Amino acid sequence: MKLKPVLIMSNSHSDIYYLLLIGTITLMVFASFIINFLFIYHRRQQKHLQEKQTLQTRFQQTLLQSQLEIQEQTLQNISQEIHDNIGQVLSLTKLNLGTTDISKPVILQQKIDDSRTLVGRPSRTSATCQKA
Numbered sequence: 001m002k003l004k005p006v007l008i009m010s011n012s013h014s015d016i017y018y019l020l021l022i023g024t025i026t027l028m029v030f031a032s033f034i035i036n037f038l039f040i041y042h043r044r045q046q047k048h049l050q051e052k053q054t055l056q057t058r059f060q061q062t063l064l065q066s067q068l069e070i071q072e073q074t075l076q077n078i079s080q081e082i083h084d085n086i087g088q089v090l091s092l093t094k095l096n097l098g099t100t101d102i103s104k105p106v107i108l109q110q111k112i113d114d115s116r117t118l119v120g121r122p123s124r125t126s127a128t129c130q131k132a
Contacts, residue, residue, distance in 0.1 A: 093118045 093115045
């Protein structure tokens with residue numbers, strides 16, 4: 001009779017060992033799943049941050065390109081206005097000098113002075129633009 005309890009005891013010990021072995025394996029599998037999940041989560045988070053940075057960089061480049069295009073268009077408009085203004089002044093000066101009567105020196109001098117004044121305006125306008 002004493003042998004039977006020993007057999008029961010040994011079965012009980014082997015059951016405990018099997019239980020411990022199964023529990024250890026289960027915990028190791030569970031821990032590996034958690035670690036794998038954390039690696040995947042970290043990788044996705046890094047990918048998301050990189051995509052966000054890429055989008056932000058693209059946005060900044062697009063914004064800068066738009067500003068450059070606007071600036072270029074503005075400068076082109078200003079240069080066209082200056083060109084038109086100078087053309088008008090020179091045409092007016094040509095007209096003014098073309099209608100001069102050489103026989104009347106006082107009127108001739110007045111028209112020459114007026115023409116000098118008209119021609120001087122575009123010079124001051126372009127000098128002002130160059131300073132800006």
